Amino acid sequence: MMKELHSQGIRIEDIATVLKRSPIHPRIIEAIKSAHALGCDLKIVSDANTFFIETILEHHGLKECFSEINTNPGFVDEQGRLRIFPHHDFTKSSHGCQHSSCPPNMCKGIVIERIQASLSMEDQKKTIIYLGDGLGDFCPTLKLGDGDYVMPRKGFPVWDLICNNRKLVNAEICEWSDGEEFENILFHLISRIISIDRNNTSAKMGQLYSVDCKLETMPLPVANGHEAFPQALPVLH
Secondary structure, eight states: OHHHHHHTTOOHHHHHHHHHTSOOOHHHHHHHHHHHHTTOOEEEEEEEEHHHHHHHHHHTTOGGGEEEEEEEOEEEOTTSOEEEOOSSOTTTOOOOOOOTTSOTTOOHHHHHHHHHHHHHTSSSOOOOEEEEOSGGGHHHHHHOOTTOEEEEBTTSHHHHHHHHTGGGOOSEEOOBOSHHHHHHHHHHHHHHHHHHHHHHHHHHHHHHHTTOTTOOOOOOOOOTTOTTSOOOOOOOO
16 A cells, blocks of 8 residues: 555655644543653553654654554655555464454454563563454453453444453453543543552451561552542443
8 A cells, every 4th residue: 555655755754744633532542641751661562663753753742752563564665655564564474363352464363472471470460451442452461361451442443342242351341432432431541450459468467567667668659539430430341
């Protein structure tokens, strides 16, 4: 497609201009910035490509909010044409996932498993909040465990798959429909996780306090104003 556009005289600058005009709800932009400020480690797992994603993130001042971008690699060649390659080189071998919802070029479930393996090496257990709307987001949803959260966009393909296969999902399901609901639910979950971490830290420090009275704890940030958000509802089926 990029080759065809280039042959019709479409420049890479024209593509970038269109990407910058892509509508994003302002509450989602602010939610990303606030989640990053609260210390959340944000990662992208997308079946788009590096040029599209980085162009949009830079335009909205969000690139520094993400520690990792997992997507199909892309670059602009010497002719000014965008070249895109598959995340998994399926021309050489299959990524091995048997889920029909995963395209041959990328299994997001495999990416999530790698991220989970990396997190398991850290001292403190980390909670994953996974957000998605496409068919390819179903496989990584199945990789999440008890204590994790999945935020599917209501009325989109991954939502339908989750509703039809509810018993396969171990994570708590918190659906959203628009930018405002996205922000509210996300910060409700972040506040809940911070509260649990704070309580666990206090319990551990309480045990240590009797041994060394010099130990002090640093208070974790609290998402002010979001404690009153309603509880995220599980999927009804």
